[in-house]
Amino acid sequence: MKSSSLAAKAFAVFAKDLRSEVRTRYGVGSVALFAVTSLVVASFAVSPYALESDAQSAFLWVVLFFSSMSGLSRSFVKEEETRTSLALKLSAPPLAVFYGKMAFNFTLMAAVELIVVPMFLLFMDVSLKSYGLFVVAIVLGTAYMSAATTIVAAIISKANSKGTLFAVLSFPVTMPGLIMAVRMTNSALAGLGVSSSVSEISGIIAFTVMVTVLSSMLFGFVWND
Amino acid sequence: MAITVVIDGVSRRFGERTALCEVSATAKPGKLLLVTGRNGSGKSTLLKIAAGLLRPSTGSVVYKDGTDDGAPELFSDRIGFASPELSLYDELSALDNLTFFGGLKGVKGSTSRAEALLKRAGLLDRADDPLSSFSSGMKQRMKFCFSLMNEPDVWILDEPTANLDDAGKGLVYSLIGEMRRKSALIIATNEKEEVRLGDEVIELGR
Numbered sequence: 524m525k526s527s528s529l530a531a532k533a534f535a536v537f538a539k540d541l542r543s544e545v546r547t548r549y550g551v552g553s554v555a556l557f558a559v560t561s562l563v564v565a566s567f568a569v570s571p572y573a574l575e576s577d578a579q580s581a582f583l584w585v586v587l588f589f590s591s592m593s594g595l596s597r598s599f600v601k602e603e604e605t606r607t608s609l610a611l612k613l614s615a616p617p618l619a620v621f622y623g624k625m626a627f628n629f630t631l632m633a634a635v636e637l638i639v640v641p642m643f644l645l646f647m648d649v650s651l652k653s654y655g656l657f658v659v660a661i662v663l664g665t666a667y668m669s670a671a672t673t674i675v676a677a678i679i680s681k682a683n684s685k686g687t688l689f690a691v692l693s694f695p696v697t698m699p700g701l702i703m704a705v706r707m708t709n710s711a712l713a714g715l716g717v718s719s720s721v722s723e724i725s726g727i728i729a730f731t732v733m734v735t736v737l738s739s740m741l742f743g744f745v746w747n748d
Numbered sequence: 749m750a751i752t753v754v755i756d757g758v759s760r761r762f763g764e765r766t767a768l769c770e771v772s773a774t775a776k777p778g779k780l781l782l783v784t785g786r787n788g789s790g791k792s793t794l795l796k797i798a799a800g801l802l803r804p805s806t807g808s809v810v811y812k813d814g815t816d817d818g819a820p821e822l823f824s825d826r827i828g829f830a831s832p833e834l835s836l837y838d839e840l841s842a843l844d845n846l847t848f849f850g851g852l853k854g855v856k857g858s859t860s861r862a863e864a865l866l867k868r869a870g871l872l873d874r875a876d877d878p879l880s881s882f883s884s885g886m887k888q889r890m891k892f893c894f895s896l897m898n899e900p901d902v903w904i905l906d907e908p909t910a911n912l913d914d915a916g917k918g919l920v921y922s923l924i925g926e927m928r929r930k931s932a933l934i935i936a937t938n939e940k941e942e943v944r945l946g947d948e949v950i951e952l953g954r
Contacts, residue, residue: 535851539837546839546878606835610894612801613829614852747803 529622532615536623540598541630549601550631554594558639561586566646574647580708583643584664584701589690590639591632595672596689598624599680608680617743621673625735628676629669636661652714659724660711664704667731671696674738677745696734703727750777751813751826751901753798753932758807760793767793770807773950775902775932780924782946783936789953791936792831795906798934799829811902825853828900828931830891832907838880842871845879846893853898865893869919884911892923903927905935909942921945 544550565582574582602608611620640661644651651657672693679688703723710720717724753775760768768790775781775798783791796802798809800820811823820827836845843862850858866872869889879887888911895903908924909917924945927933935942943949 532852535848539840539848542844543837543839605838606833607837609801609831609834610836610849611852613799613824613827613834614849616824619852 529616529619532619533622533626536611536615536620537626537630540623540627544627544631550594550597551634553597554590554631554635555638557593558586558590558635559642561589562639562642562646569647576712577705577709579647579649580705580712582647583640583708584705586639586643587632587636587664587668588697588701590635591628591668591672592690592693594631594635595628595669596676596679598627598673599676603680612746617746618739620746621677621739621742624676625669625673628673629665632665632669636665649712651712653711653716655711656707656715656717656720657711659717660704660707660720663707663724663727663731664700667700667704667727667734668697670731670734670738671700674734674742674745677742681745681748700727700730700734703730749813749815749901750930751811751823751932752776753781753820753902753934754810754812755794755798756808756810758794758797758804758809760790760797760802761805768797768804768952771950771952772807773948775934777901777930777932778928779947780928780933780935780945782943782949783934783952784938784943784949785952786938791952792833792906794952795829795831795904795934795936799827799904800824801829813901823902825898826901828895828898828903830895830905830908832910834891834894836879836887836890836894839878841876841878842866842882842890842893843875845890846897849894850897855898858897861897862893865896868923869893870915885913885916888912889916889919892920896923896927900927900931902932902934905933907937908935909937909939 602611643649675689675692675696679692682688703726707720707723755771755773758768758771771794773781783794785791793802797804798820809820810817811820846862846865847858850861855861863872863875866875869892871886871889879890908920912920924933937943
């Protein structure tokens with residue numbers, strides 16, 4: 524009468540978070556609000572001046588970083604605050620919870636980027652020359668951010684000052700991936716092809732795998748604490 | 749196969765405070781182990797340790813099913829647990845909650861199982877309503893449905909009749925009567941009516 528693989532359980536956790544988000548729109552609301560507001564304000568401030576591609580790419584990732592800080596911790600914090608974590612601990616292995624939450628964070632960030640990135644291109648008057656590299660930079664940067672912030676969110680969900688702690692702890696963890704994402708975005712805006720960013724692409728993939736594997740090993744201790 | 753839960757010399761400290769000191773007991777299939785004691789005596793702590801939700805500072809909890817012996821975590825698919833500290837998802841419907849947790853526990857046909865439990869709990873007509881619209885007593889009934897989704901071999905209940913009206917209490921007692929025929933039951937309570945149901949009673953904090 525009982526069956527289920529780790530992947531199926533992780534997908535169930537992901538689908539549950541997605542369904543909750545569709546009903547409450549809490550995470551996407553807070554993340555998108557920050558991202559759109561900062562983009563609009565900045566675009567009015569700098570519109571008379573033409574920003575260089577390195578400044579534009581840094582600005583895009585600063586917006587995405589702080590937007591994710593405002594919402595990606597919710598998936599774990601909410602479980603603790605509403606005391607649903609106990610039911611989840613009883614029902615799912617820790618790894619299924621971790622991968623489900625990571626997939627949800629990736630989806631949440633990707634959904635926000637669907638709004639933010641076109642606005643960025645429009646408001647910042649960006650002439651995008653290398654679409655392929657730009658998409659690779661956004662996808663890999665998002666994957667890295669999701670992997671890095673999921674374990675931090677699990678850790679800070681047990682703490683009192685959650686919001687501040689999330690940003691403080693996430694900063695050093697996300698920095699290597701952010702730097703590579705900014706460089707790739709810069710190359711894309713400057714019109715360079717994928718071949719110009721091979722080291723950044725392989726670097727961010729390696730960092731994402733490393734963070735995911737280490738987080739998987741650590742998560743059981745954090746979750747069951 | 750039925751499971752016997754052996755609690756052996758379990759203690760638990762939170763910092764300097766000792767919440768539980770050297771507790772030993774055995775919950776056998778078809779029997780009800782009842783845990784009682786004043787507030788703060790460690791009843792809830794003991795139940796969480798028995799369910800594998802908390803590690804003991806010293807001592808051990810071993811589940812034995814005739815072929816395998818092991819820690820509660822290894823038998824998590826066969827444990828049912830309900831407690832005042834446990835909540836389900838308010839934004840999801842009653843049916844969505846149960847099918848979600850049933851799916852995680854690997855229950856095949858979790859929708860029909862969930863509907864049968866909701867019917868038993870008198871909540872089938874509210875199956876599609878979000879839990880945020882439920883009263884505290886209805887949420888308490890939902891916890892029983894949650895704990896029974898996987899037809900557990902070990903059923904652990906902390907203060908099972910809290911927040912329940914007479915009909916709700918009747919439901920709990922009838923479920924206990926059914927479950928004690930095949931499963932090992934561990935219940936923490938201070939209700940005199942429930943204490944009398946125990947095959948073995950341990951009093952904490954004396």
